[in-house]
Amino acid sequence: MVQLGSRAGAPGRHVVLCAEQISKSFAGVRALHNVDFDLRHGEVHALMGENGAGKSTLMKILAGVHTSYDGSIQVEGQAASFSGVRDAEEAGIAIIHQELNLVPELSVAANIFLGREPLIGGVLIDRRSMIRAAERLLARLGVTIPPETRISGLRVGEQQLVEIAKALSLNARILIMDEPTSALSSSECDTLFKIVRQLASEGVAIIYTSHRIEEVLELADRVTVLRDGRRVVTAPIGELSRGAIISAMVGREITANESGKTAQDGAVVLSVRNLTLDTLGPHGWRRTLHGVSFELRRGEILGIGGLLGSGRTEILESIFGVSRGWRDGNIAIDGAPVDINSPADAYRLGVALVSEDRKERGLHLGASICDNVALPSIGVLSRFGLRSFASERALAADMVKRLSVRCSGIGQDVAALSGGNQQKVVIGKWLGTEPRILLLDEPTRGIDIGAKQEIYRLIFDLAAQGLGIIVVTSEMPELLLLSDRILVMCEGRQTGILARENATQEQVMRLAAPGMAAWSQVSAS
Known part of the structure; x- marks a missing residue:
């Protein structure tokens, strides 16, 4: 059973990591200005700030990635100077990077233990022991990814879980987590939160960065906010409101956006009927999409919700002509049947796709x-x-x-x-x-609160100009904010379409939870 760590006890615990007057420049541009930071035994210390605030630079210094800087670091009261990541790992510090650091053609187990493989006689890799150890780590995360699966066959969210398992395999006393939930579904986030609390209760000290303020409010004992390379606040979580954190991050107040009116009169620009997709995986062919049907109107924002692996991304890829596997069903644009077999076909028909992994694809x-x-x-x-x-x-x-x-x-x-x-x-x-149709897959993944607001305004403006927009997002507040209607997916099946005025977080999660897939489609539109 996972036991929750005590948030109240962390402030009284001893300091395990102390960084003083840390400064760092790149090509003459100062990234950090005399930043002080400390971390306590069994504490979850959130590090927040907009992109470019200096969070990643500070974390990379603490993890031995950047070895040249001004200032000093102490670990357990002893001066520390790392010549590389291995030095930091030997000192008990591990980092989970936001940008995936995996070898695509190796297996899950091989990636977890890369460079630290168990050996037989000091010569041959003990693959059986490595696979068993990987299974235990993945089971601890509550996931069932086969350890022998190639990384290239996993989705971004699954690869993120492998990164977390890799860090856990180091048995670190200090764990740095850089946006660990950026590609995870709600249920996977819940699993991760339990693990974070469990590790903290066992005495592991955790530096946790996230753009999702709700996560920080739920998990953190203390929060440090950086802005323009400077530390602007460090305080216990109980002393900071959501608004205070945002104001510290951006240096100004940000008000909630108001979305555009529901597109009731726009003509149907995209029609999808009985969309089915079969894909070939490590265990043979399986049905990824089961007869999905919906319409998108001009000027409408249609959100697609569901857990990771529910088929959300596959819908967008099928419409854009990049789905891998055998596809069936009918797609019509402006009422005319179309056959989209490649991005070139989609481009000619006015369809554009912003993929979930901007750096890779x-x-x-x-x-x-x-x-x-x-x-x-x-x-x-x-x-x-x-x-x-x-x-x-x-x-x-x-x-x-x-x-x-x-x-x-x-x-x-x-x-x-x-x-x-x-x-x-x-x-x-x-x-x-x-384009006339814009497909957005996780459009705000890994970006800060200020940039999110700008992306939201852009999406609303584009819809007001008449674009039909489909948005896939794992963030429930974002899904409810952006969408005129929400198509909910569960295990490849469409379980409901909710109008804005009828959509709540509870309703979406009820339809997205396993067991709902057997329901017939519920339409509230």
């Missing part, structure tokens, strides 16, 4: 903002078979201005942008194709 990280924005539109912008660089620059400049991308110019590499600005570039490159 949405951006060319080695290219500039201009090249990324222009990429889908190069054919249209070309003249006599030759690229029109002037037209590409004009398009990129227009999107940067329209979406308020914070950058040094359109020639800046997208890899140097914050997560929120990278997401705007992905959206901008597809808006440049002038």
Whole structure:
């Protein structure tokens, strides 16, 4: 049984990690300014701030990723200086990075124990022991991913769980968790929260970063907020309200957005009937989607809710022509049947997809903002078979201005942008194709509260301009805020369609929970 850690006891415990006057610069730009930070035995200490505030830099210094900096670090009262990640791990510090750090072609077990494989006679890898150990770690997380499954066959959320299991395998005394729930479903988040509390109750000290303030309010004993590389507040969680945390993060008050009116009169721009998808997995063929049907109207925002693995992403991929497997069913755009077998087909029909993993599938990280924005539109912008660089620059400049991308110019590499600005570039490159239907898969994954508000406003503005928009999101408040209607999925089946005025968190979760899939479709629209 998982036992919950005591939040009240953490402040009286001894300090296990102390960082004093930490400063760090990159190419002359100061990322951290004399930051003090301490962590106590059995404590969950949340580290918060907008993208670019310095959170990742501080965590990487504490984990031995960045070895050059000003200031000092002590672990258990002893001065510590790490020459690399291995040094930090030997000191009992492990980090779970937000950006996945796995080898796609290796198995789950091989990734968990990479570089630390159990050996037979000091020579041969003991695969049987490694698999058994991986099974125990995954069972501790409450997941049933087969340890011999290739990482490349897992979804982003499942890969995140493997990263967590990998960190747990180090038996660390200090665990740094960088946005660990950014790709997890609600049920998986609940499992993770129980594990975090259990580890804290066992004495593990945890640094926990998240853009989800509700998580922090639920889990943390203390909160430290960074802004522009400086520490602006450290306080027990009981002394901070949600509004106070947001104000400390962004330096201003942020009010809740009001969504647009429900699109009642828009013409049907997309019709999906009896969409079925069969995919080939490690255990053979299985049905991923079971007869999904819905309509999307011009100017409407249709949300798709459900747990991880419920088929949400597969719906978008099927519409866009990138689903892997055998697909059946009918898709119509503006009332005319269409056959979409590739992104090129979707592009010609005015359909655009912003995928859930912007760095893996949405951006060319080695290219500039201009090249990324222009990429889908190069054919249209070309003249006599030759690229029109002037037209590409004009398009990129227009999107940067329209979406308020914070950058040094359109020639800046997208890899140097914050997560929120990278997401705007992905959206901008597809808006440049002038789509009629926009598919958004986890559009605010891994971005801060300020950037989220900007993305929300953009989505509402695009709907007001007449785009039909489908949004997949794992964040319940976001789903309820954005959606005119909500299509709920459970285990590949459609269990309900709820109108905005009838949708509550409880209703969505009831329809998304296992056991609801046998229900016939409930329509409240």
